[in-house]
Amino acid sequence: MTDAELVLRTRAGDPDAFGTxxxxxxxxxxxxxxxxxxxxxxxxxxxxxxxxxxxxxxxxYDERDxxxxxxxxxxxxxxxxxxxxxxxxxxxxxxxxxxLESAPAPPLGLATGVEDAALVHALGLLDPLxxxxxxxxxxxxxxYGEMSAxxxxxxxxxxxxxxxxxxxxxxxxxxxxx
Amino acid sequence: xxxxxxxxxxxPHDIDPFTVTDDVALVARMRASYDSLPSPDAAQIxxxxxxxxxxxxxxxxxxxxxxxxxxxxxxxxxAAALVVSVSTxxxxxxxxxxxxxxxxxxxxxxxxxxxxxxxxxxxxSTAREVALVGDFNGWDERATPMVRRPNDGAxxxxxxxxxxxxxxxxxxxxxxxxxxxxxxxxxxxGYGPANAVVVDGP
Amino acid sequence: MRPHAxxxxxxxxQLLSAxxxxxxxxxxxxxxxxxxxxxxxxxxxxxxxxDPQGQFDAARFDTLTANALRLLFDDAAxxxxxTAPLINRALxxxxxxxxxxxxxxxxxxxxxxxxxxxxxxxxxxxxxxxDAGADAxxxxxxxxxxxxxxxxxxxGAAVTALVVLTDVVNxxxxxxxxxxxxxTIARIPRSDDALLGLQSTVAKNAQRGxxxxxxxxxxxxxxxxxxxxxxxxxxxxxxxxVRPPDS
Numbered sequence: 001m002t003d004a005e006l007v008l009r010t011r012a013g014d015p016d017a018f019g020t021x022x023x024x025x026x027x028x029x030x031x032x033x034x035x036x037x038x039x040x041x042x043x044x045x046x047x048x049x050x051x052x053x054x055x056x057x058x059x060x061y062d063e064r065d066x067x068x069x070x071x072x073x074x075x076x077x078x079x080x081x082x083x084x085x086x087x088x089x090x091x092x093x094x095x096x097x098x099x100l101e102s103a104p105a106p107p108l109g110l111a112t113g114v115e116d117a118a119l120v121h122a123l124g125l126l127d128p129l130x131x132x133x134x135x136x137x138x139x140x141x142x143x144y145g146e147m148s149a150x151x152x153x154x155x156x157x158x159x160x161x162x163x164x165x166x167x168x169x170x171x172x173x174x175x176x177x178x
Numbered sequence: 179x180x181x182x183x184x185x186x187x188x189x190p191h192d193i194d195p196f197t198v199t200d201d202v203a204l205v206a207r208m209r210a211s212y213d214s215l216p217s218p219d220a221a222q223i224x225x226x227x228x229x230x231x232x233x234x235x236x237x238x239x240x241x242x243x244x245x246x247x248x249x250x251x252x253x254x255x256x257a258a259a260l261v262v263s264v265s266t267x268x269x270x271x272x273x274x275x276x277x278x279x280x281x282x283x284x285x286x287x288x289x290x291x292x293x294x295x296x297x298x299x300x301x302x303s304t305a306r307e308v309a310l311v312g313d314f315n316g317w318d319e320r321a322t323p324m325v326r327r328p329n330d331g332a333x334x335x336x337x338x339x340x341x342x343x344x345x346x347x348x349x350x351x352x353x354x355x356x357x358x359x360x361x362x363x364x365x366x367x368g369y370g371p372a373n374a375v376v377v378d379g380p
Numbered sequence: 381m382r383p384h385a386x387x388x389x390x391x392x393x394q395l396l397s398a399x400x401x402x403x404x405x406x407x408x409x410x411x412x413x414x415x416x417x418x419x420x421x422x423x424x425x426x427x428x429x430x431d432p433q434g435q436f437d438a439a440r441f442d443t444l445t446a447n448a449l450r451l452l453f454d455d456a457a458x459x460x461x462x463t464a465p466l467i468n469r470a471l472x473x474x475x476x477x478x479x480x481x482x483x484x485x486x487x488x489x490x491x492x493x494x495x496x497x498x499x500x501x502x503x504x505x506x507x508x509x510x511d512a513g514a515d516a517x518x519x520x521x522x523x524x525x526x527x528x529x530x531x532x533x534x535x536g537a538a539v540t541a542l543v544v545l546t547d548v549v550n551x552x553x554x555x556x557x558x559x560x561x562x563x564t565i566a567r568i569p570r571s572d573d574a575l576l577g578l579q580s581t582v583a584k585n586a587q588r589g590x591x592x593x594x595x596x597x598x599x600x601x602x603x604x605x606x607x608x609x610x611x612x613x614x615x616x617x618x619x620x621x622v623r624p625p626d627s
Contacts (some may be wrong), residue, residue, distance in 0.1 A: 018227070018230070019227045019282070022223060022226055022227045022230070023223055023227075026218060026222075026223045026226065027217050027218065030215075030217070030218050031212050031215055034215060035211065035212070035215075040588075041585075041588065041592065041595070044218075044222065044225075044226075044588065047226055048226050048229045048230065051226055051227075051230050052229070052230045052233050052234065055230050055234055056234065115211070115214060115215050115216060116207070116210065116211035116214060116215075119207060119208065119211045120211065134208065135208070138200075138204075138205045138208045138209065139208050139209060139211070139212045159197075159198050162198050163198045166198075166200075166201045166204055169204060170201055170204055173207070222588075225587060225588075229584075311475050313468040313471075313472070316435065316437060316471050317468070317471040317472045317474065317475035318471075318475070319475065342506070342507075342508040342539065343508045343511065343512050343539050343543060345468065345472070349475070355476060359583070359587075360580065360583045360584060361583075362543050362544065362547045362576075362579050362583075363547055363550060364515050364543075364546070365515075365519060365546075365550045366469070366472075366486060366490075366515070366518070367489075367518065368473075368478075368482055368485055368486035368489065369472065369473060369476055369478065369482075369486060370476070372472065374512075374543050374547075376539055376540045376543055376572070376576075378572070
């Protein structure tokens with residue numbers, strides 16, 4: 001069943017339709033939220049908020065849009081809200097950075113079930129906008145046009161964030177990469 | 179929402195667009211992290227659906243701007259693992275998710291209006307009948323049958339309750355003892371859990 | 381009790397037993413204590429008030445169990461304990477369709493706990509407080525903790541605190557931590573809604589994994605104490621208020 005059909009059924013009160021949408025997109029949203037926020041509980045909260053908002057706004061979803069994109073837009077907004085209200089401090093402890101640089105790289109073909117804690121931690125040290133741009137571009141694989149539509153930022157600004165974010169991230173974990 | 183190619187006042191113009199050279203190793207590391215992150219288990223996903231259901235159930239219609247609100251009911255096909263009886267897994271001292279069922283949970287609510295307390299319950303599967311039992315009706319299954327609400331399929335019953343603590347539970351189809359997992363619980367070691375509601379009073 | 385009152389009480393009881401539909405009710409003196417009545421003093425309106433909570437429907441039990449239960453109720457009454465909570469426990473057992481032996485064991489245990497609750501919470505406590513206190517004791521909460529909770533609220537007003545305390549402890553919060561949290565909030569006047577908010581956040585977070593309930597409890601108490609949650613606003617949810625998503 002397509003997303004559009006599930007949305008129509010959700011609006012009509014179909015028993016399982018919204019539950020199916022949640023199951024379909026939960027994992028993808030989780031990956032993003034977890035890398036953005038760095039903490040499980042926060043990520044789980046944000047996912048709950050995002051799906052709730054999606055449900056409440058389901059009448060306003062336009063079937064011509066990609067459901068995933070529409071949902072992700074809500075998700076990225078919620079991640080930003082969460083970070084703002086958390087009053088995210090940027091810890092720039094020199095020790096942290098040194099430790100990260102010398103942390104061994106997990107081998108490619110990492111066994112599933114093992115997360116890359118060093119990377120997630122390093123991401124957490126980035127400016128949130130840079131982190132978001134890096135994740136959307138490289139982890140989500142979006143084009144700059146799509147990123148612009150999602151975040152409301154201009155493509156050039158996004159490119160700058162990706163560039164600077166990459167540099168910073170490399171500075172943090174570079175030694176363990178090559 | 180900016181369109182393709184435009185930029186804000188403080189952002190670089192696209193007249194000289196710069197390209198970002200991908201840091202290949204970094205990109206690979208990020209993708210690997212995405213792939214290796216453990217997937218949330220079914221229980222977590224079910225909790226999310228349950229939470230959305232719970233909050234949406236209480237969202238007043240006006241929040242949706244008067245637009246047609248999706249009606250909820252849960253068909254028998256809902257939820258891969260049905261909650262058979264929460265009473266056996268609801269709470270154990272010190273242990274939590276290890277025993278939680280993987281399915282969507284029942285969602286309950288109590289609302290006071292005047293002297294009456296209304297009990298609402300949304301079940302993850304269809305039931306033929308649901309009875310509200312408690313210390314206010316002698317725990318008698320026949321005393322307070324619940325009624326399905328037409329708009330969202332939730333089961334509902336209203337009972338006049340004096341101020342104080344009242345214990346209650348739900349009996350589904352005459353055989354399943356069900357408690358609301360999130361409402362206050364009373365755990366009798368000899369019996370298992372029941373719910374408690376405290377009614378405000380003078 | 382004054383002699384007049386005793387006579388009229390006796391007469392009223394005879395009248396009552398003659399007119400009650402169920403012969404069993406006549407054989408059972410249902411004593412519900414209210415307010416600060418603790419000893420054998422019983423007001424007439426208590427007897428005549430047909431509180432369904434207090435009626436013992438012996439037909440739902442086998443004869444042996446019913447008889448044993450009556451003895452337990454009478455014994456409790458003679459000790460000045462409220463019997464309504466015990467009758468309720470018995471009826472709950474019948475509804476759960478558990479064995480008569482188990483029902484008796486539960487009612488006995490609850491009677492003992494009621495006595496303990498009365499001693500910890502004091503004579504001025506209401507039946508609801510004693511019942512909630514008994515459940516707290518049976519959940520492993522010590523009498524001293526009950527005593528401290530009692531000190532935060534006037535007579536009759538400690539039910540919510542006891543209910544919340546028992547609930548969060550059953551969900552894995554260590555007793556001392558739970559006590560401190562509940563007392564911190566209970567001391568604020570009219571904080572029942574805040575107490576229920578604490579229960580709600582602990583319940584939701586307990587499902588997420590070990591230690592999450594405790595974290596949520598600590599966060600909530602910090603928020604309450606710092607004034608982020610005002611006692612008079614319903615703290616029914618630990619979540620942000622829900623607004624429709626931005627379009």
